[in-house]
Amino acid sequence: MKKLALLATALAMISSSAMAADMAVKAVKAPPPAPFDPWDVAFGSAIMSDYIFRGVTQxxxxxxxxxxxxxxxxxxxxxxxxxGVAGESISFPNRAAAEIDVYGGIRPTFGAFAFDIGVWGYLYPGGTCYYGGGAVADFAGNPLSPDCQANTLTNLNVMKKDVSFFEVYGKVTYTVNDNWAFTLNEYYSPNFLNTGAWGNYSSIIGKYTAPSTVFGTSGVGMYVSGEFGRQWFGTSDSFYGVPAFPGGIKYADYNTWNIGIGFTYKVFTLDLRYSDTDMSKGDCNAFTSDYTAGGTANVTPINPSGLGSNWCGAAGIAKLSVDLTAMSNLK
Known part of the structure; x- marks a missing residue:
């Protein structure tokens, strides 16, 4: 009997130890998830063969x-x-040093719809006023500042010293699936390029992203995208007036479009694109004050000089960019 009792006691102790060990294993929990970090920073740079903005070279x-x-x-x-803040190198008639962009907004997402709403400021420091030609006043009789009187472009086009302006904008992107997405854009400025004319730009973008298997396991991605947009304008102030419209000119509205193909690899993107508009060379000169414009055959109501500009014409653009975020690329 004593042997049986000792055996029972031993079995009980072994069973109890096994249960305790099992409980200890079950008590071990997975490590807690990393705390949510709401902050992130995106940054990048690019080099391009031509800086095209809404169909017009900058x-x-x-x-x-x-x-x-x-x-x-x-x-x-x-x-x-x-x-955000951004910068681009430019070549403007007023010899502005660069384009500096300051912007901000919100990006809410509702299912397949991603919105982007904000304000964008375009700053062009270091410019010089060009009017000259012996004029002391514009065609409306408003006096010109001494610096405007002193500086003349070779082709007698005119441009203000400061062409900075801002736009409010709204965008919405609908992601159909992993391959297709469409975006609607709307931008409005009460004083586009500080000309005195309001500006409104609307466009639609379609983008097809190829399946990741197209290039096997190389990590190279590919997309095709295109945009069609229309730019509307109001009437400028008298600085840009002409004899027939001394108070200011109604800039020509125009359509613009682009289509291209892109290749991605890690943080790099190579984009090859064709861009064009339907703006005439004469109306393009009146809008851009192109310092390289020439000729006399491109007369329009707002461009009596006949100068013609190719700044709004067909262009091919190759752009190599690198884009990173601190959360994804610097961990």
């Missing part, structure tokens, strides 16, 4: 470089706040 069809820095705050997975 760099006289010459190469341009750009860079941006954009801090972001993710309120949650469906709402992001952001501010």
């Amino acid at each position: 760099s006289n069809h010459n190469p341009s470089v750009s860079a941006y820095f954009e801090p972001r705050y993710n309120v949650n997975k469906d709402l992001q706040l952001y501010v």
